[in-house]
Amino acid sequence: MARIAIAGAGLAGRLFAWALARAGHAVTVVDAAAGPFTRFDATGPAAFSAAGMLSPLAEQEQGGPQVAAWGWRSLQLWQGIVAALAPAAVPFRREGSLLLAHRGDLGTAQRVLAVVPGAQRLEEARLQALEPALAPGLQGWLLADEGLIAPVAAMEALYEATVNVTTAPLSQPVVWCWNSPAAAVRPGVVELENGACLHADWAIDTRGLGAAPALPVRGVRGEIVTLSLPSHGLARPVRLLHPRHRVYLVPRTPDEVAVGASEIESEDRSPVSLRSAVELMAAAHSVLPALAEARIVRLDRHLRPALPDNLPRAECEPGLLRLNGLYRHGWLLAPALVEQLLDEAGLAQVAQVAQVAHGAQVAQVAHGAQVANTAHLANAAPFAGLAGLGGITGLATLIKSTESLGSSPSSSPLFPEPSP
Ligand SMILES: Cc1cc2nc3c(=O)[nH]c(=O)nc-3n(C[C@H](O)[C@H](O)[C@H](O)COP(=O)(O)OP(=O)(O)OC[C@H]3O[C@@H](n4cnc5c(N)ncnc54)[C@H](O)[C@@H]3O)c2cc1C
Known part of the structure; x- marks a missing residue:
């Protein structure tokens, strides 16, 4: 011992x-x-404010193949950890996630997809079958086996x-x-x-x-919005590939969605700015139109601990x-x-x-x-x-x-x- x-x-x-x-x-x-x-x-910990996306494929864009390898191993480990803790108390899923793009943003999407090997293109009908609540006309790619945990x-x-x-x-x-x-x-x-x-x-x-x-650790500010909408219909996390706004939607429960997250080179811990709140929620609404009637439950922010590389x-x-x-x-x-x-x-x-x-x-x-x-x-x-x-x-x-x-x-x- x-x-x-x-x-x-x-x-x-x-x-x-x-x-x-x-x-x-x-x-x-x-x-x-x-x-x-x-x-x-x-x-306190930044970990409480996180979305909880476990995305080895999508994170290759920023972290490369080593991050993906650690990510796949972590996904396996989380499965065992959650089972040992209390599976009913710690929601954890591995049903994949989606990359989405509006038609006009396909150029941006292609640039991201070039560094995200493993993304599978979905026909529109298949996308609608997987996620019927999404806005029509979106382009979609499946990131199979990615996961989600409740932080x-x-x-x-x-x-x-x-x-x-x-x-x-x-x-x-x-x-x-x-x-x-x-x-x-x-x-x-x-x-x-x-x-x-x-x-x-x-x-x-x-x-x-x-x-x-x-x-040499620095804080990178992230802002995240929690919305309540009974039966919002979103089954898995989705990321919108947009030239200016990188926004994801994470279904926390059948009635709650988290929308995140800004990424700002600042150690400002003050409350969420109007600009970030508007941009996050407008982008989220463009993906999931039913969110128009959602209620804002929480606006949260924290600093991600990052090293120079x-x-x-x-x-x-x-x-x-x-x-x-x-x-x-x-x-x-x-x-x-x-x-x-x-x-x-x-x-x-x-x-x-x-x-x-x-x-x-x-x-x-x-x-x-x-x-x-x-x-x-x-x-x-x-x-x-x-x-x-x-x-x-x-x-x-x-x-x-x-x-x-x-x-x-x-x-x-x-x-x-x-x-x-
Ligand atoms: C908005 C947002 C969304 C995110 N979404 C995701 C996501 O979807 N997926 C993902 O993988 N990651 C996500 N993250 C990142 C993730 O939350 C962080 O990478 C993670 O929390 C870092 O863990 P940590 O234990 O290193 O630091 P923290 O969780 O920040 O913990 C550090 C701890 O150290 C303590 N501490 C500080 N100073 C001292 C001291 N002097 N003495 C003793 N204790 C001290 C703090 O109180 C805290 O408890 C997100 C982060 C943010 C902010």
């Missing part, structure tokens, strides 16, 4: 925490956010699965520390802004934009893992990159669950990622630096749960493979 300290409870941080805890490792996560859920106010449900389920530990394969809860920004992440150490340090066998940096300036960076050195630059395809890439890093670190093997003692010994030996200067668990004062509830409450829960642990090794895989 290794002691793991993670800085950043966004998408990447939650996937690491969940996978490592399932493997029997002792995991502590610190995050600058106030808690595990979102208020859609552009604070908010998945983020919440990944968290819940690590705190409500009642069944195998998780043997002990993850300790989550909110309002606890990390100032630096070094091999084996997560240093908090208040000066306290978490010591571990492995430190993992998944702070997204919070990793600047140690990494707009490609992800997954780094492994002794005692330290870093995953950042997930940019516009974090949901598409994160499981494959987390898997790759855990493999490189030798953490992919399922840990032997340790027989542990009580009290402070549990915090320091079994859990291990203790806060520096903590002499004794009974004394709460040294934990005051971890202002979030995770510090004390989490450790207390950990002790309770580990009292009854046996020493048998877990047999579950790090990431569950989907059943064939």
Whole structure:
């Protein structure tokens, strides 16, 4: 069993925490956010604001074949992760997606299609049969096997699965520390802004934009609109290939559609602009005319963490893992990159669950990622630096749960493979 300290409870941080805890490792996560859920106010993880499109084919346009390869692997992994979490609670589908173009925009469409191998041209009748609610006269291409996941449900389920530990394969809860920004992440150490340090066998940096300036990461603003329209009729995600507006529509439920997303080189976190809202909704209405009567449920925005080449960076050195630059395809890439890093670190093997003692010994030996200067668990004062509830409450829960642990090794895989 290794002691793991993670800085950043966004998408990447939650996937690491969940996978490592399932493997029997002792995991502590610190995050600058106030808690595990979102208020859609552009604070906390960008992951909550995402559309959840899992598009290895379409993302080739920006990311090339490597992004597509990671994407296909992630799609396989998501299937197993969702099945292990709670399939009813985390909507996930793999029914493909569509590229669409108005007749006048075929030139633009052809330029995109040239860098999206695998798109299958659909006759108009076939397109209408697949998506009868679409406006007539659109040109369409099918991106077979692409997927869709519900980001908010998945983020919440990944968290819940690590705190409500009642069944195998998780043997002990993850300790989550909110309002606890990390100032630096070094091999084996997560240093908090208040000066306290978490010591571990492995430190993992998944702070997204919070990793600047140690990494040259920048924010790319994205704005997204949620619309409510009973029985909107859209079955799968669609992307409009337009010379000026790249707009997609994502059916979240039979009554809700997300329309996104702007892509603006700015770290402005202020509310959605009128221009973006108008452009997104006008383009969406041109594709799905019934949206004229939709109601606007939410206008949301966040910053995508991007590196200068707009490609992800997954780094492994002794005692330290870093995953950042997930940019516009974090949901598409994160499981494959987390898997790759855990493999490189030798953490992919399922840990032997340790027989542990009580009290402070549990915090320091079994859990291990203790806060520096903590002499004794009974004394709460040294934990005051971890202002979030995770510090004390989490450790207390950990002790309770580990009292009854046996020493048998877990047999579950790090990431569950989907059943064939
Ligand atoms: C509008 C929009 C639509 C998108 N749509 C899609 C899509 O359809 N498909 C897709 O694949 N991707 C999409 N994305 C991209 C995806 O959301 C991101 O790539 C992904 O969220 C990045 O994950 P992350 O874990 O690296 O960062 P985040 O999810 O941003 O998490 C970073 C975490 O680090 C924490 N943190 C920051 N600073 C510190 C600190 N100093 N100490 C501790 N913690 C800190 C933050 O509070 C946060 O919890 C979209 C993004 C946006 C904004």
